[in-house]
Amino acid sequence: MADAGGIAADRLKSFIERIERLEEEKAAIAGDIKEVYSEAKSSGFETKIMRQIVRLRKMEPQERSEQEQLLDVYKQAIGMI
Amino acid sequence: MADAGGIAADRLKSFIERIERLEEEKAAIAGDIKEVYSEAKSSGFETKIMRQIVRLRKMEPQERSEQEQLLDVYKQAIGMI
Amino acid sequence: MADAGGIAADRLKSFIERIERLEEEKAAIAGDIKEVYSEAKSSGFETKIMRQIVRLRKMEPQERSEQEQLLDVYKQAIGMI
Amino acid sequence: MADAGGIAADRLKSFIERIERLEEEKAAIAGDIKEVYSEAKSSGFETKIMRQIVRLRKMEPQERSEQEQLLDVYKQAIGMI
Numbered sequence: 001m002a003d004a005g006g007i008a009a010d011r012l013k014s015f016i017e018r019i020e021r022l023e024e025e026k027a028a029i030a031g032d033i034k035e036v037y038s039e040a041k042s043s044g045f046e047t048k049i050m051r052q053i054v055r056l057r058k059m060e061p062q063e064r065s066e067q068e069q070l071l072d073v074y075k076q077a078i079g080m081i
Numbered sequence: 082m083a084d085a086g087g088i089a090a091d092r093l094k095s096f097i098e099r100i101e102r103l104e105e106e107k108a109a110i111a112g113d114i115k116e117v118y119s120e121a122k123s124s125g126f127e128t129k130i131m132r133q134i135v136r137l138r139k140m141e142p143q144e145r146s147e148q149e150q151l152l153d154v155y156k157q158a159i160g161m162i
Numbered sequence: 163m164a165d166a167g168g169i170a171a172d173r174l175k176s177f178i179e180r181i182e183r184l185e186e187e188k189a190a191i192a193g194d195i196k197e198v199y200s201e202a203k204s205s206g207f208e209t210k211i212m213r214q215i216v217r218l219r220k221m222e223p224q225e226r227s228e229q230e231q232l233l234d235v236y237k238q239a240i241g242m243i
Numbered sequence: 244m245a246d247a248g249g250i251a252a253d254r255l256k257s258f259i260e261r262i263e264r265l266e267e268e269k270a271a272i273a274g275d276i277k278e279v280y281s282e283a284k285s286s287g288f289e290t291k292i293m294r295q296i297v298r299l300r301k302m303e304p305q306e307r308s309e310q311e312q313l314l315d316v317y318k319q320a321i322g323m324i
Contacts, residue, residue, distance in 0.1 A: 008286075009158040012293075015283040016159060019276055019297055026272045033265045040258040043251075049232050050255075053240065054262055070211050077090035078097060078215065089205075093212075096202040100195055100216055107191045114184045121177040124170075130313050131174075134321065135181055151292050159296065171320040178321060239252035240259060 037047045056064055075081045118128045137145055156162045199209045218226055237243045280290045299307055318324045 011286060012155060012283075012288060013159045015279060015286075015288065016293065016296055016300070018279050019293070020300070022272055022276045022279065023297065026269055026276070029265055029269045029272065033262055033269070036258060036261050036265065040255075043254060043258075045255060045258065046232055046236075049229065049236050050259065050262070052233055053236050053242070053259055054266070056237075056242070057259070057263070067211065070208055071214055074093060074208075074211050074215050075218075078094045080215070080218070092205060093202075093207060096198060096205075096207065097212065097215055097219070099198050100212070101219070103191055103195045103198065104216065107188055107195070110184055110188045110191065114181055114188070117177060117180050117184065121174075124173060124177075126174060126177065127313055127317075130310065130317050131178065131181070133314055134178055134317050134323070135185070137318075137323070138178070138182070148292065151289055152295055155289075155292050155296050156299075161296070161299070174317060175321045236255060240256045 037050065040050060041047050059067070072081070118131065121131060122128050140148070153162070199212065202212060203209050221229070234243070280293065283293060284290050302310070315324070
């Protein structure tokens, strides 16, 4: 393994290239997600609300329910409902 | 202090309003920063490079110098320079 | 005005320093906001829910109401409620 | 296709599930990237500098070279070098 400036050049290059390949895959999937939202929008769905749904479904039902109840309590307390 | 759903409504409202005032001030300053960059751009400066300058000046000179040297070592190692 | 590398050095320095002062002010306010949330937490409030309240209050009541209704429709459609 | 609240429930559910599968894949790849950086760190590399390398390699060599030169001009102008 050749050294440049005291570091293992081949090893560094290998790490960088692995990261770049993974970053490309990640960007491709991010593009796919964008396309699904775009397709949903064309079908008449509100993507902003869809994003909220996706975020809410990541939570445990119990936790989600508690948070929704607490949100209602806070809303009522400050006169939002 | 009135309670709503078991919480101290006035106290919550006071916290929320303080946060909202501070958020407004923060947004105003963010707007000022944007304007300075906009003015600099009109004067012919590259704001992208200016942002790098601002970021670099936040670092200690010693730390910045070490990082710049290491960046050069890495660049050389993988054949970027 | 002295030039360095073909640019108006004093003018650039002035822009950078104005930005830095504004960035400091912004950071100070961000710190104040953090403190209010911290104080609210010590008083027993859920800051996560408070952040939702702050976000919701930024919206027009009409818009907020429509979004909440649509969220309920979507939740029901996919069996979340 | 069943409707709930006036919307095409099955279609919405299908969109949401496609997004969720893609989000899972994206999170898995993000985890892989984190692991490569972690492995590189264990091998003695500075991941902060590696991230700069990855960012710089995304740019066209010509563009990168111009930006680096301009950064030096700005640095000199405000007395950083």
